[in-house]
Amino acid sequence: MNSSVPVTFLKRLFHIRRNARSFESPRYLLKWLLISTLIGLVAGLGAIAFYAAINYTTDLFLGRIVGYLPPSPGGEGAQQGVMNFWASARPWLLPLITTLGGLVSGIIVFSLAPEAEGHGTDAAIAAFHEGKEIRARIPLVKLVASAITIGSGGSAGREGPAAQISAGFGSILATVLRLDVQDRRLALATGIGAGIGAIFRAPLGGAILAAEILYKDDLEVEAIIPALMASIVGYSVFGAWSGWNPIFTVPADLAFTQPLQLLFYVVLGILCGLLGIGYARGFYGITHIFHRLPLPRWVRPGIGGLLVGLIGLVLPQALGMGYGWVQVSMGPGLMGLPLWVILLLPFAKIITTGLSIGSGGSGGIFGPGMVIGGMVGACFWRLCYGVVPGVPATPAPFVIVGMMALFGGVAHAPLAVMLMVAEMTGNLSMLAPAMIAVGIASILVGETTMYTSQLPTRADSPAHRLQMSFPLLSTLNVRQAMKPLTLQFAPGEALSRAASTLTEKGLSGASVIDQQGCLVGVLTLADIERVPIEKRQESFVSDAMHHDPLTFYPVATLDEALERLSNQRVSWAPVVDVESLPGHVNILGILAVSDIVTLYRQTLAKASRRMRGLVTGTVMLEITVEPGMLLADVPLREAQLPHECLVVSIRQGGDQLFPRGGSVIQVGDFVTFMVSPSGEERLQSYLAQRRTPPLSLSTSN
Known part of the structure; x- marks a missing residue:
């Protein structure tokens, strides 16, 4: 008996509902502390596995076969690698490797989980709004396919797969714990923030991104607290394995001290806004071209990989994630790159990203977006340095602000991206000029977005449509609308008799109550119809009833109750006492859709x-x-x-x-x-x- 107490406690804990849609309830906060911790652990472990898989495939495909390893950022092994592509052992094998990587990735994705195509963040956003489950196989398929795409030279980021891995686990956890639709959505958003926060070593930015990236002009406020908890757990797990250094190293004395330089950041914001529009339109333009090709879907990533390899023969800086070249551009190494490379690289990166992911490959678009923005800043500095007075002595400020401005604007996540880049560089001093650049870029971008699953505001999302359309329902609770029991059955009552009673009274179902007066199930006409007529005489109510029915607490709001009734496709549900003892669920009454509508109309009148x-x-x-x-x-x-x-x-x-x-x-x-x-x-x-x-x-x- 004692051994079942912890199990019963956890079951009741995970079924605690929101009262005032906040985390002020200690029990609700405890519930999400446990859920967020589990999601954060998986996010950290998933980030480790994905990071190691990328390093392995990169070393295998580009390092051992081609003989070329691109430079890496300072926080991930300094600037090691072959800086001169044509000095590599077998550069002519590059198109073959990128083609092979695209084909293998395409075969894995389209044979096992076609919904893992493209960048995972958009799929996770869509799952949030639609309240849908993410299939259990998708995180693993996404991890393997994305590692092959990136490791073979495909232009993609690691944030999308990391987000979908942990968001997928959040969905699986919601199914196992039988969370309601709203809590499932929060688990998905929490997974997005935890995965991105871990893989980028940016826990605060990742958590804010979970709330900001879902909408163009709004925030999912409820997701912030669980995402913060999960993100710091994921970051701690990943950091314990990979180290605690930021991804990029910047000069220690880097600071914003010249207010007149704000004019440069205004111009940089304009450039990033315009190129951000070009990134979105170019990426989806290439995607649409591939979708119209009359070829098998698994072949298209191979074609994209071939074209990426051919471009890489001319501009190897456009291959892979590109973080190492951003690191090079932050220091004196920028002067060692030919000017034509710096000028073409942002546009080449747009094309290679569209070819790698838009063709059906697997990978993220967040990382390439920051690389494009950083290279815009590097190009701007290179053109102005020594010509325009007042330009900073190092390109690092322009590179950092460029990363923030371009993707912060086109992703409609300015606050999150600014915080993430600040954490990735370990430098907060550039936030002041970044606010100017990001603000201008966001204005220029307008409605253009890199995430097509984003919705304008919460009022446009199925997650909040009912609450926003009928705000009065969110101020009324179940206790005000529920009705007392009019009919109930005992578990041992004959099923045929129960069927006759429901038919005579014109009811669709009734609660099943045991001898102690506790709710043990619900019996509906649909349940009875599943039992053959000839067997109903010898069957009992307990044989056909739902043993774990939908229930409400009296303090639940009516908008939440109506949504849960709609999602379960039922017209009524029992109302139970919040203080029921374990194993003894006391029923208080019944809540039906008609009761909600009646109270709504009475209150309006x-x-x-x-x-x-x-x-x-x-x-x-x-x-x-x-x-x-x-x-x-x-x-x-x-x-x-x-x-x-x-x-x-x-x-x-x-x-x-x-x-x-x-x-x-x-x-x-x-x-x-x-x-x-x-x-x-x-x-x-x-x-x-x-x-x-x-x-x-x-x-x-």
Whole structure:
């Protein structure tokens, strides 16, 4: 008996629902602390596996076969590698290797999990909005296919696969724990932030990205706290294995100290905004071309790989992730690169990224976007240095701000990208000029985005459409709408008799209650119909009922309840006591869709507007005083208001009055009350009463 207590506790813990859509509840916070920790652990381990797979495939394909290893960033082994591509052992094998990598990646993706095609972040965003599960095989397929794409020289980033690996685990965990749709979405978003935060060693930026990248002009605020917890766990696991240094090394004295240099960052913001538009349109233009090719889908990544290899023969800097060339561009090594290489590299990177991923290959677009932005900054510095006075002595400031501005704007995630790049470089001093550049780039980008699954705001997402369309429902709770039990069955009751009872009463189902009065299941006509007619006489209710039905707590909001009913495709569900003992679920009543609609209409019909209270556990009512109301034309102290309510404000004409005992409320005034949920019904009853008009005495002669 004692051994089942922890299991029962965890089961109840993971089924705790949001009360006021916040993490103020200690039990709800504990639930997400455990979930986020699990997601963070998998994000960190997944980042380790993916990072090691990329290094292995790069060493195998480019290092051992071609004899060329591109430089790596300072935080990942310094600038080791062959700087001169044509000094490599077998440079002519490059197109063959990139083609082979594309073909192998295409075969793996399209034979095992076609939805793993392209960049994983967009797929994770779409899964969030649609509330869909991510198949368990996708994270592994994404890891292998992306490592082969990147390791063979394909232009792709590692953030998309890392995000989809941990987001996929979040989806799997939500299924195992039987979380509701809203919590599944939070688990997906948490996985996105944890995966990206770990692989880039940027836990704060990754967590903010989880909330920001889902929308063009909005934030998923609820995702921030669980993403923060998961991201720091993932970062700790990955950092314990790979080290704690930022990805890029920058000069120690790098700082923004010249306000006049803001003019340079204005120009840089304009350049990054324009090239950001070019990145999005170029990438999806190439993607559409490949989608129209009359060839098997698994062949297209091979064609893309061949073209990438041919471009790499001329511009090897456009191969792979490209972080090493960003590192080179931050220091004196930039002067060693030919000017034509620096000028062409941003455009070549756009093309190779489109060919590698848009053709159906697997990899991220975040990393290439930062490389393109960094090279725009390097190009701008190279053209201005020694010609325009006041240009910084090192290109690092322009490279860092360029990374932030270009992808922060076109990804509609300016805050997250700024924080991520600051963490990746270990430098916060460039945030001030970056704000100027990122702001200008975001304005120029407009509605253009790199993530087609992004939606404008929460009101456009299925995750919040009901709440935004019917905001009144989010202020009403299940307790106000539920009805008492009208019919119930015992587990041992004959199934044929239960069927006759439901048919006679015209009901679709009823709760099943044991001898102790506890809920043990739900029986519906659909359950009965699954049992053959000839077997119903000898069958019992317990043989056909749902043993783990959908249930609600009285404190749940009606918008959440209506969405869960819709997702489960049922018209009613039992309401159970939050304080039920383990194994003894006390049923309080029934909530049906019709009950929600009835309460909604009744609340709308009242001459009041209901809002969430300023103080937790309260609601606010705003009414227009009508003739005959008990509080009209009398001093407030004589209005005999219910004890549970407080008059917050009185709007009289164009004036806002501070309520006092002697304040006289007049007909037509707008009065705002704050009241506890338990006292709301008494206040509504008081407001519905009218004064009895005095009897008129008549005299007769």
